[in-house]
Amino acid sequence: MKNDATVIGLVGSAHALSHFFQLTLAPLFPMMRAELGITYSTIGIVLMLFFAASAILQPFAGFLVDRIGGHGVLMGGVGLMALGAIIMSLADGAAGLAFGALILGCGNSVFHPADFSILNARVSQPRLGYAFSAHGIAGSLGFAAAPIFSATVASGYGWRGALLAAAALGIVILILLLVHSHLLGGERRARKKQDMAQDARVLLAPPVLLCFVFFLIWGAAYAGLSNFAITAMQLQFEAGATLASAAITAYMLGNAGGMLAGGYVAARFARHDVVAGAGLSAAALIVLTIAAGAIPGAALPLAFGLAGIAAGFTYPSRDLIVRASTPPGAAGRVYGFVYSGLDLGAVLTPVFYGLLIDNGMPQGVFYAISGFTAVAVLTVLQVPGRRLAVQRT
Numbered sequence: 121m122k123n124d125a126t127v128i129g130l131v132g133s134a135h136a137l138s139h140f141f142q143l144t145l146a147p148l149f150p151m152m153r154a155e156l157g158i159t160y161s162t163i164g165i166v167l168m169l170f171f172a173a174s175a176i177l178q179p180f181a182g183f184l185v186d187r188i189g190g191h192g193v194l195m196g197g198v199g200l201m202a203l204g205a206i207i208m209s210l211a212d213g214a215a216g217l218a219f220g221a222l223i224l225g226c227g228n229s230v231f232h233p234a235d236f237s238i239l240n241a242r243v244s245q246p247r248l249g250y251a252f253s254a255h256g257i258a259g260s261l262g263f264a265a266a267p268i269f270s271a272t273v274a275s276g277y278g279w280r281g282a283l284l285a286a287a288a289l290g291i292v293i294l295i296l297l298l299v300h301s302h303l304l305g306g307e308r309r310a311r312k313k314q315d316m317a318q319d320a321r322v323l324l325a326p327p328v329l330l331c332f333v334f335f336l337i338w339g340a341a342y343a344g345l346s347n348f349a350i351t352a353m354q355l356q357f358e359a360g361a362t363l364a365s366a367a368i369t370a371y372m373l374g375n376a377g378g379m380l381a382g383g384y385v386a387a388r389f390a391r392h393d394v395v396a397g398a399g400l401s402a403a404a405l406i407v408l409t410i411a412a413g414a415i416p417g418a419a420l421p422l423a424f425g426l427a428g429i430a431a432g433f434t435y436p437s438r439d440l441i442v443r444a445s446t447p448p449g450a451a452g453r454v455y456g457f458v459y460s461g462l463d464l465g466a467v468l469t470p471v472f473y474g475l476l477i478d479n480g481m482p483q484g485v486f487y488a489i490s491g492f493t494a495v496a497v498l499t500v501l502q503v504p505g506r507r508l509a510v511q512r513t
Contacts, residue, residue: 123303127242128251130300131235132258134194137293138231139262140269141201141224142170144286145208147271148279152217155279162214166221168467173225175463179323182233182456190237190452191305193230195297200227202290209283233456238304240443240451246387252439253383256432260376264369323457327445331458334438334499339465341492345371348473348485349424355482357417370425378432385437392437392444396500399434403427404493411486431493441500 149163185193201224208220235255243251274282297304322328346368353364378399385395406427409415415423446454476484 124243124247124251126300127238127303128247128254130296130304131194131238131251132254133293134198134297135231135235135255136258136262136265137198137201137290138228139259140266140289141205141228141286143263143266144205144270144282147267148274148282151274151279156211156213156217158214158217163217164470166214166217168470169218170221170225170228171463171466173222174228175460175467177226177229178232178460178463179453179457181230182452182454185230185233185237185452185456186450189305190234190241191297191301193452194234194238194304195294197227197230197234198290198294198297200224202287202294203227205283205287205290209280209287229456229460232459233452236439236443236455237451242304248443249385249387249436249440250383252386252436253379256379256435256439257376260372260379260432264372264376322447322450322453325445325447328454328458330499330502331442331445331454332461334496335458335461336465337461337492337496337499339462340469341465341489341496342462343466343469344473344485344489344492347470348477349489351477352482352485353417353420355477356413356486357420359417359420363417363420367420367424370421371428374425374428375432375435378429379435381429382433383436385433386440387436389437392440393501395437396434396441397497399430399432399437400493400497400500402430404490404497406430407486407490407493411483411490413483438500 145167149160152158153160153163181193181197204220204222204224204227206220207223208217211217211220239248239251239255270282270286273285277285323332350361350364350368353359353367354361359367382395382399386392389395406423410420410423410427442455442458443451473485473488476482476488
């Protein structure tokens with residue numbers, strides 16, 4: 121389609137916004153705590169509410185996408201995230217923060233089902249691998265930009281100003297989606313009414329359940345990496361905060377580079393299961409060497425950068441595996457369901473990782489991340505529909 125690049129850019133921008141909002145809050149926590157007189161435990165509960173709302177509502181968002189189309193649902197999600205940020209900026213205590221976080225989580229729940237529904241319907245088949253790659257890269261760039269943006273604005277205008285600025289970005293994206301409605305809408309015309317009668321039964325198909333389990337396990341691994349790896353590096357390797365943070369930044373940037381290369385491979389190689397399995401195996405092995413202490417502390421950014429490249433390389437093929445497991449007309453339901461596993465993994469595992477650190481086993485964080493990643497390899501290799509990924513329309 122001649123509008124492929126525009127569609128990919130618009131959907132990618134919305135996805136970047138979703139990831140952007142997820143990491144906008146972290147640099148603001150000390151300011152929030154000082155001004156509102158709340159504890160970090162309370163802030164942790166606020167974050168848990170965000171991810172719980174996103175995980176619970178994502179499958180329902182998928183059903184809604186299949187019924188009314190992805191474009192309207194995507195605009196609703198962007199609007200809710202902007203609204204949630206505004207509510208949090210006005211909070212005078214924990215209750216206001218919690219309410220805003222719930223609204224943010226509701227908005228965050230729509231992106232994967234809506235994004236992939238639009239991309240599958242509005243991007244031409246030969247460019248889908250590139251589309252999924254760009255989609256993932258946009259999310260990583262949103263992650264990378266958020267802390268810098270948030271900390272910079274907060275240094276001049278406080279945490280409330282930073283949240284309002286983030287909300288303003290959301291409104292800009294919302295306007296862009298509205299202006300380009302003619303390019304993003306209409307994907308539900310490709311669905312047949314009889315497909316809707318399948319309802320939740322589609323989600324019980326073995327390939328779909330295996331995809332959900334994969335994302336649940338990968339979410340558990342990613343939660344440890346994004347939330348506890350910095351602390352674990354400081355304790356295990358006596359690394360400074362700057363070095364440990366640089367290692368995670370290297371992982372995120374490597375992730376983006378890996379996705380770029382992975383999109384090229386996914387567009388040309390039919391065995392997406394082999395690509396995903398190989399990349400995740402390499403990432404698991406690298407993290408295992410970190411856990412064993414075989415990597416010098418100074419080399420941690422390099423090791424994490426390589427792990428990020430290996431993991432990111434799998435993302436486009438992974439998303440095409442999900443596509444292969446999706447019956448026609450069920451993209452919203454399936455993507456909403458399987459991607460809710462990511463949020464569920466993020467909700468279920470923080471206490472486990474925290475206990476490892478509290479009990480003097482920071483290396484256990486990396487052993488767990490490596491183990492979860494290895495198990496994810498086993499699930500992705502078992503998805504029956506994998507060989508059809510380049511054949512479905």
